[in-house]
Amino acid sequence: MSAAIGTSVARARDPLLLTGRGRYVADLDLPGQAWARVVRSPVAHATLRGVATEAALAIPGVLAVLTAADVPDVRIPIRLPFATTPEGLSVLQPVLARDVVRYVGEPAALVLAEDPWTAEDAAELVELDLDVLETAGDPVEAASSSTLVHERLGSNVVNTIPVRFGDVEAAFAAADVVVARRLELPRQTGAPLETRGLVAEPTDGGVTIHGAAKVKHFNRGVLAELLDLPPERVRLVEVDVGGGFGVRGELYPEDVLVPFAALRLGRPVKWVEDRAEHLVATNHARGQVHELEVAATADGRLLGLRGTAWVDQGAYIRTQGILPAILPGHHLPGPYVWEAFDLTAHAVLTHRTPVGTYRGPGMTEASFVRERLLDVLAAELDLDPVELRRRNLIPAERMPFVYDLGSESPPIAYESGDFAGGFEVLLESVGYDSARGEQARRRAAGEHVGLGLAATVEMGAIGPFEDAAVTMSDAGRAVVRVGVASLGQGVETVLAQIAADELGIEPDAVEVRHHDTDDVASGFGSFASRTTVVAGNAVALACRALVKRAREQGVVLAEVGEVTARFEKPHPSFSFGATFSLVSLDPETGRVVPERHVVLHDIGRAINPALVEGQLAGGAVQGVAGALLEELPYDETGQPLAVSLADYRLPTVLDAPPVEVVLVEHPVPGNPLGIKGAGEAGIVGAPAAVANAVADALPPGAEEPLALPLTPQRVHALARPAR
């Protein structure tokens, strides 16, 4: 085994990116290209009586204005079979609104012009004839409201998803203590620094689309169908991608409109989303309300967990189906031993931007809700929060640990790991006892300092499989082709390390190709922390098969030709994580300063430790901002209030605590490389730990933090009773 695996190999593209020589989709210009600009609904709910385009068309340089009548009457499909329901299928989004608009930002027309200034001028002159209607906003209210987002559904609740184990009535009946709370998370979004964009060019009998990401092969198949083209004539090409975080790459209306327009015009069409559009057009996430109760014995043994969640899915079900409402329930039990749980989640429609997945979807929310409630329980029992967790974390000897959810749902199956042990490793890495001592000293000096913890599990490494193809050249260089995607995380480097390790060459002798659907026939893409695990193992298997075949045929590697292998992953993996947060706050102004943040993650085995740490630290800071800064609020008429980056507060250097990353490695069985994913782990426990730290820091008599974000105004209000 070479030194490739486990070393922090540098990324080959970094010098290019550092010197501004990256090539993102907005950097791409094709000869003869036209520019597209989406006309978006300015109101949250209205009957769309018509679209007047004459004034727009009169501007010199405007080539066309497309409305629903001009485009196929198709719907954005759901990508995930297990998140597809008949109800969800009845509320899919058309590529341009017809007859009704259901959220501010919904595409209603597409302007095509010679340059982006003209396109935007013309878009302003497109007149939407709207009869404004009532809106359904808050998901709890919307769930029982008669103001329907989709009349034909008869309700705003798309589906109700149960996650049940054991006899929860008995568990609660046997309890010494029951603690119940209502907890809320706001809408938030991934907000990568690069907004979305596409350049589509008509080709001989087809179309090439530059700017694809995340799930290229699925999107290609769908586009072929929606554009009525043979799939092999639809080519999706990834260029450099400025971050994804789950929200980039899913199929959106623009992904259909832009190539359609290119085919219609017979010219390349370029579209770059601006930031104001991004905040209303790209998937939102996280918005949900939980009413949760926990039952326990007097000595802190968890018995039962019961609750209802209202998950805001926005105005349409898009490519991820009802996944946002499936995931929380599966993550609420977490790394703990429960006698029983009964969790219900409602997927609720509202007249707001549709909802998809943002890094750590469902698991971040569930961790916040559960870990806050556990701290509330600990206080009720007069038990140290550490001790409460110690008494209930699943111990190593009980692995693999399975919650059988009956016929309704696949089980929650923790295949490996040491949850209780991992928690201890975190405490030791933190120096928890001495942190408590330091807190006491600072409190004595009048400071408000709090420590918060979270123990979490995170579903990742979703299958069903990936294929990898490997070829070795005479010059000792390898070419690996896989159907995954780069969002900027270092995919090529890690897969190159794996191949290099198997083939006995250096990582820089491996070229990883994943960018072009013409070059790689199939793939499931990059999401759910799956790339290194599923594609990485496929690469390893393909390399092993190549080596084996060379040995069997008695030839050198370069003479074998291309070898393909598939790695099947029928079930997702769950990883353990734990987070520690230390904050100080000023109860008078409400300002919270996150001073220290430690995140522990069971990575299985780290292929490239520096890249893993980068993922965890980046995710952690996103999570801290999710706890303290970020929200996408609406007014009562469904108007979004965060329309710029001055409103949607992304963290700066001064808002980010230093993040310490602690990796533990418990190799995963049934996985040749023994690895787990890492893309989302940093964020999952962050809001939970920070909120618990804020609760710990607030003066006695203050109200409990139960809603995010904990902005200065909110913390000031929580502290009021204590003043």
Next chain:
Amino acid sequence: MSRWHHPGDLFEVELVLNGEPATLETHVRATLADAVRAAGLTGTHLGCEHGVCGACTVLLDGDPARACLVLAAQASGRRVDTVEGLGTPDALHPAQQALLEARGLQCGFCTPGFAVLSAWLHDREPEADEERIREVLSSSLCRCTGYGPIVAAAMQR
């Protein structure tokens, strides 16, 4: 002859761009970011176009400025330095080298802005302390790294 330039007109901006005299063929509504990008210098990125994210940071007469908030016309007769002028992949500016070694980038979209800021700190404020470094770097947003390695890179003197 009218003093006014109109949106449809070609507007030429003569300036010193990355150390060389240059002429940008642009128009009055274009920002400096739009104009340098149209001239092929696409390293200056548009992340927000309203002056918050810093992905478009350049040096204007030697000082950091947001190119999306400068009209191209305003750069006339001035010195503009973009990320492309700092270094090349084979000859990185020390600040870029430090970012490389510290792994201060992931997706790379914010990176040119941080490279320009870090290079400015390195060249113009070599004595800057951690507080000043963090204050200056807080001008730009990064969504991927969490900032640790970016600050660490700038602290290398």
Next chain:
Amino acid sequence: MKAPPFAYARAESLDDALALLAEAGDEAKLLAGGQSLVPLLAYRVLRPTHLVDIDALTSLETHERTPEGLRLGALVRHEQLATMSVKGAERVLAEAAGHVGHLPIRTRGTIGGSLAHADPAAELPVALLALGATLHVRSTAATRDLGVEELLLGPYTTSLAADEAIVGVTVPEAACERRGAFAEFAVRSGDFALAAVAVVATVDGNEKRDVRIALGGVDATAIRASSAEALLERAELTDDAIAEASTAAATDCDPASDAGTSAPYRRALVARLVRDALTRIREEWA
């Protein structure tokens, strides 16, 4: 987010700028550093017919000490002001300038631009109001001087005529002998302030204090906290006096409640910031 259409001219001198402004009519705007104006163009909330670019008029970027006081040209940049060598209560202005946005904004934004934009939460108007600064305004026809309170009429609204430009600001000479402190609260460093406070005081034994307290972000414009000032007129800066004045200042303003920030919270911030500023003045004087 591309700007809407406008005609553009670059001024070659101040007189030229004023002539262009007069020629362009009521919907024209001056463009200097662009840090406030260009984002409004990007969001198309402002649609000027003409832009008169004065950014290159370096003669307006200078400052000098005159018998009247510290005279700043309208194009003095925030970063210049933040790092300028100042005396006495002038520090309030330098501190305020240091709080404007981030470095790349401060290298471009100007004092004249900040005043003309009249954002109720802007730092410089607050500091200038506390200092009792005089603003110098010109058009092709006339020159006039006015105080900050005469300039600021409401949110983003000034008493400037369409053909007028702020050409300079004078901070009174008396400020050199006074003390000052500036404080603001923003969610993130560099954000717009939720509340800002500037205090300028003559601290001279038991004589009249002549305390001027200006508040920003908590009313339609920057305003004076008059009842707080009155309380301190003859009082020593004791803890109780400071506390009373802080509470009074919170009632002197009428903050808007918007979706994110409530009026009561802004008042609480005012009280805290006034307390901090007065305490700092007392400590530094002692």
